[in-house]
Amino acid sequence: MYTLSKQHISEINRLKINEDKKNFERVSIVMPSYNKKDFIERSILSVINQNYPNIELIIVDGGSTDGTIEIIRKYEKNIAFWISEKDNGQSDALNKGFKHCTGKIYGFLNSDDIYTPGAFRCASTVLKNNQNKNIVFGDWLSIDVNDNVIDLHHAFNFNINHFKYEGFHLNAQAMFWRSEVHRSFSGFDTNLNFTMDYQFILEIGINEGQNRFQRIPKVLGAFRRYEGQKTTGLISENIIKEHKLIAKKYNYSDKYSLLGKIKRIYFRLRRAWWYKKRGGLSNLFLRLKNSYVNSFKIKP
Numbered sequence: 001m002y003t004l005s006k007q008h009i010s011e012i013n014r015l016k017i018n019e020d021k022k023n024f025e026r027v028s029i030v031m032p033s034y035n036k037k038d039f040i041e042r043s044i045l046s047v048i049n050q051n052y053p054n055i056e057l058i059i060v061d062g063g064s065t066d067g068t069i070e071i072i073r074k075y076e077k078n079i080a081f082w083i084s085e086k087d088n089g090q091s092d093a094l095n096k097g098f099k100h101c102t103g104k105i106y107g108f109l110n111s112d113d114i115y116t117p118g119a120f121r122c123a124s125t126v127l128k129n130n131q132n133k134n135i136v137f138g139d140w141l142s143i144d145v146n147d148n149v150i151d152l153h154h155a156f157n158f159n160i161n162h163f164k165y166e167g168f169h170l171n172a173q174a175m176f177w178r179s180e181v182h183r184s185f186s187g188f189d190t191n192l193n194f195t196m197d198y199q200f201i202l203e204i205g206i207n208e209g210q211n212r213f214q215r216i217p218k219v220l221g222a223f224r225r226y227e228g229q230k231t232t233g234l235i236s237e238n239i240i241k242e243h244k245l246i247a248k249k250y251n252y253s254d255k256y257s258l259l260g261k262i263k264r265i266y267f268r269l270r271r272a273w274w275y276k277k278r279g280g281l282s283n284l285f286l287r288l289k290n291s292y293v294n295s296f297k298i299k300p
Helices: 006-023 040-048 068-074 090-098 119-129 160-165 179-183 196-208 237-249 258-294
Strands: 027-033 055-061 081-084 105-108 135-143 149-153 175-178 213-224
Touching (some): 027 090, 027 119, 040 068, 055 068, 055 090, 090 196, 119 175, 160 196, 160 258, 175 213, 196 237
Parallel strands (some): 027 105, 055 081
Antiparallel strands (some): 105 175, 135 175
C-alpha cells in the first residue's frame, strides 16, 4: 500500500488552496486602527475566520500605544500588509489602506466592529451571480463590549435621495463593492472625522446609480456601541457640521431649507414603511419610540 509523504500531502493541499482561490474572487478588507486593543483581536478574527479561501487583510494603524501593535503582530501571518504610523485620522488611514488592495471585492471594517460568519462567501456569490450589481449590502447588528446583541437593523433597498435627505439605511460594516467602484471614488475626505462612511456611500451612490446596489436579507456585520467611542450618541454637533459640509460638496444644500425639511418628512415616512415591511409592526413601534426619545437630542 502506497502512503503519501508529508511533502506530497503539502503539495496537494497547496494546489487545492490555489484552486479554491481561482474559484473565489479575492476579498480585500481595510481595517483602520488606533488604540483599540480591547476589540481589534475580535475584529481580526472575524475576518480571518470567514472560511473563505481568498482574503487580503490590510491594517493601517495610527501609531497605537496601548498594546494594539502586539495583537496585530500575533496575527501577522494572516495579514497581507500592515503599518503603524502617525496619520491624519481615519479618512487618511482608509485612503492609505485601499492603495494596497489587490482584490476584486473591497470592504472596510473598523477595528472595534466585526463581520458575521459567512459574510464574504455570501457577498462574493451574490456579486458573481449578479454581474449588473456592483455593491452588495445586508442587515447589521449593534453589539456591546461583550459581543452581546443590542439591536438588529434591517437594511432598506438603497435610494440615493433617501440617503441624502433622511440618512443611513445601510451600514458600511455590512457592505462590499467591486474594485472598479472604488477606483472611481474621489477618496475619503480627510476633513471628515466622523462621517467618512456617509461620504463614501453617498458618492458611490451618485457615481453608480441606485440600481447597482443589491440588498441581501442577511446579517453581514456588527457595529459596536460603547461608552467612549467617537460616535457615541446618534446625533452630535460635530456630525451635523460634517453633514452640512458633505451636502455642500455634493450640491444638495437644500437639505437644510424648507424644501429639504419637506423631503425629509417624506423619506421618514418611507423609513417607517420599510420598518414595517422588514420587521413587522413591533419593529415599527420600537423604531418610532426610539425616534421620539432621540428627538430630544441635538437637531440639525
